Amino acid sequence: MQMKVLFASFECTPFVKVGGLADVVGSLPKVLKELGVNVKIVIPLHKKIDREKFKLKNLGLKVLIPVGQEYIEGHIWTTKLNNLQVYFVENQKFFDREEVYATEEGDYPDNALRFIFFSKAVLETAKAVDFQPDIIHCHDMQTGLVPAYLKTLYRIDAFFQNTKTVYTIHNIAYQGLYSAEIHFVAGFSWHDFVPEKLEYYGKINFMKAGIVFADMVTTVSPTYAKMISSLHSEGRGLEGILAKRASEGKLIGILNGIDYSEWNPETDVFIKANFNEKTLENKKLCKEDLQQVCSFEQKDVPLYGMVSRLDPLKGVDLIVQVLPKFLSEHDVQVVILGKGYKNLQQQLENIQKQFPTKFKLFIEFNNPLAHKIYAGSDFFLMPSNSEPCGLGQMIAITYATAPIVYKTGGLADTVEQFNISTLTGNGFVFEDYTAESFYKCLLSTIGVYKDKDLLTQLRKNMFKYDFSWKSSANKYLSMYSQLTGIQLRVKKTKSKIKKK
Structure with a gap:
């Protein structure tokens, strides 16, 4: 049985990049695919994305997303990245902008609505393209509501009855903290606006939503996982709930890898002489x-x-x-x-x-x-x-x-x-x-x-150290298998092995 994993992110290389999040989402799925996972990616169709260069195709599929009192339409586009299917959610109101998150004046004032729309669109896109994921892997606060929606608004949706969620924290400094009314614009009930769930000092915290509702929470190194769950200076106010998830065995740290197709002294085209x-x-x-x-x-x-x-x-x-x-x-x-x-x-x-x-x-x-x-x-x-x-x-x-x-x-x-x-x-x-x-x-x-x-x-x-994505990908694959019960043959690699 082939495991199906859907990556949900607000950015992904080579299409659009603001920070290191894009590199992870552009690299990890490719290696997971090589390991036998049926993996797909969904991101917003930002204005910065070159539709012609990346040969985007309009699938002619629509999703209708409730945001507050209105229904907003999204259109689904797609392309292949190294034989990997990538879906794009188009919406001019939210994504036809010069920047991804902010301008020099600051964050876009409607970012909360943009993240709400996209989080729901992730789930509706999976249904529209008939991709029933065993795992939805969400990244940072922009998709923190996805695990929350699966456990609340979509809890009786048969399409997702066996779907588990993984939530990865890349940057805990950006948590998506918004006023209480956003909680209801997002479609949640009063029952969820409590400290144990979505409420955070009278506001809603999108990152907290991901941490509380995800089936597994990860971050990008083992030591950082310990630090954010024990130190206020690193946990930025979320160390309590992270400590709780850690005590449940639901918080782990997995190192990111580097892309050796770009960073390799043996093949680097930018340096004076190649070496090993x-x-x-x-x-x-x-x-x-x-x-x-x-x-x-x-x-x-x-x-x-x-x-x-x-x-x-x-x-x-x-x-x-x-x-x-x-x-x-x-x-x-x-x-x-x-x-x-x-x-x-x-x-x-x-x-x-x-x-x-x-x-x-x-x-x-x-x-x-x-x-x-x-x-x-x-x-x-x-x-x-x-x-x-x-x-x-x-x-x-x-x-x-x-x-x-x-x-x-x-x-x-x-x-x-x-x-x-x-x-x-x-x-x-x-x-x-x-x-x-x-x-x-x-x-x-x-x-x-x-x-x-x-x-x-x-x-x-x-030269004895190997920081390729394969080691990290195998650790993610083991975690996916534990969550879903789907066993794939994990290729054994060590985090630090001699490169051949």
Whole structure:
């Protein structure tokens, strides 16, 4: 028996992307399909989606969705992504907009209605195309109402009588908190507007809806799952209900993977020279190329790279504190690529003026340059204060560029301190989120760099790690099987295995 899974999300690469959510929804289903799952995706037909480029086809099917006192029509389109069926819900009122969630002025004021419409449309689309899912896998607060609808408005709908739901939290900071009247616009009854269900301090919380009503809740790393269910600073007010789901065995963390078709030093078209464990000397050519791009002198000194949004959450506040001292006291080079908070950009620009031959700042998003930084740097700066999963550290390890991280979330699950005695580990970790602790960690990397035997061993260690989606997909597949009772033969892989 083939398991049927429907992914529901507000974004998905390559069609439309705002954040990392789109990468997950664009990558995980492809691997699940390879493992034998009949998986399909449904997303809104945003204005940004190029219908001609992606060969979208209007199926001629309509769904009629009640939102408050009115019925709103949606039209279903489809296309294939690597032989994977993707459905799009078209509605000009809600999705014919220049942006996905917000403009420079802030969130769209009717976002709650947009999410209500789409959540119901997910279920009606499944019925319209006659795809009876064993699992509906919902992502973030935009689809948090789907599990709630299945347990309330659709609880006696025979089409979904055997359907289970999985709800994945990608970013707990955005919870979808709206006024009490939205609860009724969404179609729920007074019986559901209680603290045990949808009510949240007099309002409705769409993320809480997903957490309470889903058959299983996941997040994007094991450590982050523990943190959001035990710490108020990470759970953002939902740590209580998450702790309850965890105690029921209904909260787990599964690491995201990275797409090796894009991030692979053996095939990367953007870097000066391809390399692997056997041709590691080619990494030096990538470093020389990056030094040239940065107008650095091509010499044998540690080169530190960073590709990130310039945000305190990403540890850029620590960067600006320690960088002047680090650059003035040591013969090192640093390159940072990213955009973000203007005050942080200005501070970094001032540091660049002070150390023009040692520090280069690129205030932009530049994918080819990002590849050069991952490949050409010796060390990768990622001192994030909070990181649910993180992809940068996994990409860096793939390119034998040792990450420097704060021990939190997915960083704690993927980066192991390099031990100069046992010669184990794949990076550098500091455990106190202070400038002093971060600086000491930076200093330790210089010693490893100067000892070429240690540096070579560290790089060889990094090539032993596999962060592909297949390992994560097998864990999702095991969870799906437990929920549905449908047993598929799970291919055994380890989260950290030597790549062939």
